[in-house]
Amino acid sequence: MSDFLTPDSALETRAIHAGQGFDPATGAVNPPVHFSSTFVQDGIGGFRGGYEYARGGNPTRDHLQELLASLEGGEVAYSFASGLAAEDALLRAVLKPGDHVVMGNDVYGGTHRLVNRVFVPWGAHLDTVEMGDLDAVRAAVKAGQTRVLWVETPSNPLMKVTDIEGLAAIGREAGAIVVVDNTFASPYLQQPLSLGADVVVHSTTKYLGGHSDLLGGAVILKDRELAEKVGFIQFGVGAVSSPFDAWLTMRGIKTLPVRMDRHSSNAQTLAERLVGHAKIDRVYYPGLPEHPGHDIAAKQMRSFGGMISLALSGGGAAARTLAESTGLFQLAESLGGVESLIGYPTEMTHASVKGTALEVPENIVRLSVGLENIDDLAADLLGALDRI
Numbered sequence: 604m605s606d607f608l609t610p611d612s613a614l615e616t617r618a619i620h621a622g623q624g625f626d627p628a629t630g631a632v633n634p635p636v637h638f639s640s641t642f643v644q645d646g647i648g649g650f651r652g653g654y655e656y657a658r659g660g661n662p663t664r665d666h667l668q669e670l671l672a673s674l675e676g677g678e679v680a681y682s683f684a685s686g687l688a689a690e691d692a693l694l695r696a697v698l699k700p701g702d703h704v705v706m707g708n709d710v711y712g713g714t715h716r717l718v719n720r721v722f723v724p725w726g727a728h729l730d731t732v733e734m735g736d737l738d739a740v741r742a743a744v745k746a747g748q749t750r751v752l753w754v755e756t757p758s759n760p761l762m763k764v765t766d767i768e769g770l771a772a773i774g775r776e777a778g779a780i781v782v783v784d785n786t787f788a789s790p791y792l793q794q795p796l797s798l799g800a801d802v803v804v805h806s807t808t809k810y811l812g813g814h815s816d817l818l819g820g821a822v823i824l825k826d827r828e829l830a831e832k833v834g835f836i837q838f839g840v841g842a843v844s845s846p847f848d849a850w851l852t853m854r855g856i857k858t859l860p861v862r863m864d865r866h867s868s869n870a871q872t873l874a875e876r877l878v879g880h881a882k883i884d885r886v887y888y889p890g891l892p893e894h895p896g897h898d899i900a901a902k903q904m905r906s907f908g909g910m911i912s913l914a915l916s917g918g919g920a921a922a923r924t925l926a927e928s929t930g931l932f933q934l935a936e937s938l939g940g941v942e943s944l945i946g947y948p949t950e951m952t953h954a955s956v957k958g959t960a961l962e963v964p965e966n967i968v969r970l971s972v973g974l975e976n977i978d979d980l981a982a983d984l985l986g987a988l989d990r991i
């Protein structure tokens with residue numbers, strides 16, 4: 604950590620300085636990117652700064668990990684080659700055959716696929732429930748068997764909101780760890796560890812990187828014993844982030860707070876303008892007072908983020924046409940970049956859960972509201988709605 608940071612430094616300050624002190628050799632305000640797979644030893648086992656071989660540790664990755672731990676208020680963070688690689692490492696560290704996982708019934712399709720198609724055949728058991736309904740979670744928990752409660756809040760794509768404190772209490776009682784996928788909110792908008800969660804995971808590909816130019820993932824933990832297990836998987840399995848991706852992620856994070864403020868305000872304005880539109884049945888955005896999770900989101904989030912989903916009154920055909928008719932909202936997977944994107948979850952992000960209980964309704968489109976001018980964004984979307 605840089606010398607001038609204090610334990611009280613605010614998140615905006617830590618986003619720019621934590622883990623990123625200037626280079627002591629040259630004074631460069633940006634520490635260099637260490638493109639080195641191996642490190643010279645001063646005699647056998649004489650490591651400089653502890654570095655030996657880059658799968659085990661690379662200074663650039665360490666800088667990012669220190670930054671991520673600071674932003675989420677964790678003890679330790681590990682950075683991976685993708686969000687799913689991070690999730691895989693965590694689950695390998697936590698689960699043994701026979702263990703039970705309870706997940707939200709609209710988690711990211713790839714997360715469900717990872718557990719359902721990789722960990723279930725290996726011996727884990729999986730149930731998906733309405734995570735916002737804590738009674739349903741309590742009913743799904745199996746005493747002595749449930750090891751993981753896994754939640755996304757707001758969720759993807761239906762923006763369901765879960766009370767993290769309430770879920771954490773259930774996890775503590777059941778002896779299960781509570782994992783929050785904080786990709787949609789980012790640590791600027793929501794701090795799950797301070798609300799009692801045990802672990803935060805991220806696809807840093809999204810808001811943390813923020814510019815749609817990298818793939819990455821992270822696991823951030825409070826408990827050092829569990830952290831050591833995840834650290835061993837990172838090293839022993841090896842899905843680490845590259846120095847360049849780690850550096851790009853840090854570069855993105857410096858502007859995370861200002862970006863998130865604008866993502867949230869653009870999305871809030873757009874959601875309000877879309878409510879009541881003749882061609883839209885429902886606008887899913889936690890910042891709308893009528894959203895079922897609004898009060899909880901207002902309690903645990905700084906603002907409501909940049910993701911909106913729309914249910915089209917014209918059904919699946921209308922949703923498809925809309926997704927193919929916008930201009931500024933480009934048709935693409937992913938989210939969280941400076942540019943606005945539109946997606947058709949049924950056949951894009953959530954294609955892998957088609958035919959399961961997690962299937963997304965056919966009339967849903969998902970918007971990742973970017974940082975373009977809000978009037979331009981609204982004109983693009985409203986114009987496309989007129990044409991369907």
Ligand SMILES: *Cc1c(COP(=O)(O)O)cnc(C)c1O
Pocket residue numbers: 685686687688711713714755759784786787805806807808809818819820
């Ligand atoms: C994208 C995404 C992931 C997976 O991350 P990758 O970086 O694509 O592997 C996990 N969770 C959420 C909420 C996501 O949006």
